[in-house]
Amino acid sequence: MTAKWFDSRPLLRYVGVGTDSESMKVGKGSYVLGRSLSARCPPDALLAKGTEPGMSFSVGIDLQPIAEVESSLTSFGARYTRLLYTSAELTALGDDPYAGAQRLAAIFATKEAVMKVLAPSQEIPSWLDIEVRDLQSDSASVALRRVAAELATQLGVSELIVTLGAVGGCAAAIAVAQTSNCCEAQE
Amino acid sequence: MTTIDQTIRSVLKLQGRLALDAETISADGDLYTSGLSSHASVNVMLALENEFDIEFPVEMLTKATFQSISSIRAALEQLGVGGGA
Numbered sequence: 001m002t003a004k005w006f007d008s009r010p011l012l013r014y015v016g017v018g019t020d021s022e023s024m025k026v027g028k029g030s031y032v033l034g035r036s037l038s039a040r041c042p043p044d045a046l047l048a049k050g051t052e053p054g055m056s057f058s059v060g061i062d063l064q065p066i067a068e069v070e071s072s073l074t075s076f077g078a079r080y081t082r083l084l085y086t087s088a089e090l091t092a093l094g095d096d097p098y099a100g101a102q103r104l105a106a107i108f109a110t111k112e113a114v115m116k117v118l119a120p121s122q123e124i125p126s127w128l129d130i131e132v133r134d135l136q137s138d139s140a141s142v143a144l145r146r147v148a149a150e151l152a153t154q155l156g157v158s159e160l161i162v163t164l165g166a167v168g169g170c171a172a173a174i175a176v177a178q179t180s181n182c183c184e185a186q187e
Numbered sequence: 188m189t190t191i192d193q194t195i196r197s198v199l200k201l202q203g204r205l206a207l208d209a210e211t212i213s214a215d216g217d218l219y220t221s222g223l224s225s226h227a228s229v230n231v232m233l234a235l236e237n238e239f240d241i242e243f244p245v246e247m248l249t250k251a252t253f254q255s256i257s258s259i260r261a262a263l264e265q266l267g268v269g270g271g272a
Contacts, residue, residue, distance in 0.1 A: 068204070068226055075202075076233045083229055083248070112225060124249055 058155070058177045060116025063170040064109040070101040084108060084127045092135065105171035106164050107132045113162065113175035114142060118151040125151065135164075142175075156181030191269050194238050195259050199223075202230040214256045228253040235259070241266045 072080045081090055081104070089107055093100045111130045118125065129148035133141045142162055144152055152160075159178040166172065192214065199209035199218070206222035223231070231253060232243050243252075243266070252262045263269065 064226060072226070072230055072233075075230065079233055079236075080229065083233075083245075108226060126245065126248075 055178060055180050058117045058119070058179055060113040060118075060175045061173070062109040062112035062116065063167065063172050064105040064112070065170050066102050066105040066166075067169060069105040069108065073101060073104070084111075086128050086131045089132060089135075092133075102166070102171065103135055106135060106166075106173065109171045109173035110142065110162055110164060110175070113173040114144075114148070114160070117157075117160075117175045117177045118148060118155065120147070120151055123147050152177075154181065155179045189260075189269070191260050191263060192256055195235070195256050195263075198231055198234045198238060199256075202234045203227050212256065214260075216255060218253060218255055219250070223253060225250075231259075235263065239263060239266075239268045241268060 085104060085107060089104075093103055108127075110132045111127050114130050115125065125146065125148035129145045131143040131145070133143060142160060155177070156179045157177045158180060161176045163174045163176075164172065196209045196212075199205060199212075203209060203218065203223050204227045205212070205218070212218070212221055218228075228250075229248070232248060236242055241263070243262070247262055247265075252258055
């Protein structure tokens with residue numbers, strides 16, 4: 001079996017932000033990277049050049065073993081895919097089951113990375129609220145709906161960047177969101 | 188240990204990909220700290236649907252539902268398993 005999809009692409013690539021018809025947002029908790037980078041209301045010394053005071057970044061990261069997705073596809077088929085992936089994401093898959101599992105793992109990792117950036121505390125977005133688009137192009141995007149879109153709005157997410165890759169049989173995704181509402185929420 | 192709990196533990200063993208043996212986790216032990224991932228929790232839910240011939244409503248697919256064996260049992264009972272609901 002060959003990793004056709006990942007082999008032909010750079011390890012990391014940017015994914016633009018899609019706003020869909022409502023708005024967009026980013027994932028939940030920010031683990032190691034997120035906690036150190038989200039620095040709500042960072043001191044001036046930590047602001048990146050060109051970053052406005054009051055603007056901060058949240059980062060989410062996720063790894064999804066491709067073999068686990070393959071196993072889920074084998075065990076549960078369409079019942080599994082319908083829960084986690086939008087019809088548009090499924091339609092965009094090719095016919096090769098292994099390549100499909102790779103892409104689904106990448107999509108799921110991206111959804112989870114975005115969830116971590118959004119850091120929901122009460123109402124949790126459905127995985128279907130985060131749609132990964134154009135995964136095979138160099139300008140993939142994330143569209144947010146319903147609860148996910150509402151959370152992004154609350155956080156003041158103005159930009160969402162996702163990088164994808166593959167590491168040791170896992171799909172990997174990192175989501176970075178630029179947010180503007182952190183300070184108002186804290187004060 | 189109830190039959191429902193035994194089935195939950197069997198499903199966790201097969202689908203939960205836990206770092207600990209599902210047979211030894213206490214009923215109230217936190218499954219996420221035992222290694223349950225979001226992805227695995229979906230597989231656990233689908234396997235429980237097969238075992239009990241039920242369907243979890245989407246709103247029950249939350250982190251809280253799969254927090255522990257007790258919380259899973261409570262969700263199953265809410266769906267009528269074991270004479271609940």
